Amino acid sequence: MSDVIAAGRTPFEALNGLSMPGLSAAPDRTRYILRGRAGILAPVAEVLGFALPTDACRATGSDQRHALWLGPDEWLLLSPAGDRLDKALAFAIGDVAHSVVEVSHRQVGIVLDRPDAAAVLSVGCALDLDLAAFPVGMCTRTMFAKTEIVLWRTGENVFQIEVWRSFADYLWRYLVLAGAEFA
């Protein structure tokens, strides 16, 4: 697996171009799982340049970096490939109990951007994806068919999906099948 990642290969190459309008692989990212209690909020905000979301299932961010609320003491940090944050975070947080784990290669990003994106996702996801129940800026771990995903709405019809890389092929094929229902 590590040689596959080192070669810059993605799980999508084996799909031989199988795709549908609006479905694309997200650009390469650096990802961290940050865990800690209230004491880490201030130092982390200084490193990131914005405050971590403390409201349930919400994301905050700047142009480049984003923090997604996953749990009351757990966040997913997304930044452009190569934007390493671990040392700066550890230095800023200091002795306050916390954990920063890099998961850049554990998961991959998929973008679904099409007018019926919510309907396509609803084929495999039991959440209410109406704009009132799942507004822009909301993010959450959830299930899509048989795989766990992080679902993040970045626009009315734009969803970012983070999925463990070995499930990416399955998720991609499922989304293409789901999209076929609305073709």
Added chain:
Amino acid sequence: MLVITCPYCGPRPEIEFAHGGEAHIARPQDPSSLGVEDWTEFLYMRANPKGLHAERWRHLHGCARFFNALRDTTTDQFVATYRTGEPRPDLAAVKA
């Protein structure tokens, strides 16, 4: 599909949750001084009521946090959910 209200995330589909057994079972303070009978009681004996049951649940595919729920074992209805560490809600207050 059941909709279960996570105390952190709000109402969510049941496929995101995992059951965690009976709630409010405190581990003995000094296990080594416990007799076999008492240890068995702690490890294995559960209330198994017909009706309201306080249970631990985990929002496994959501915020991944444990919480407690009052569920009616006959109707499968979730009467109340509350965070770990909070006391079991008053029955009369729940029904009101």
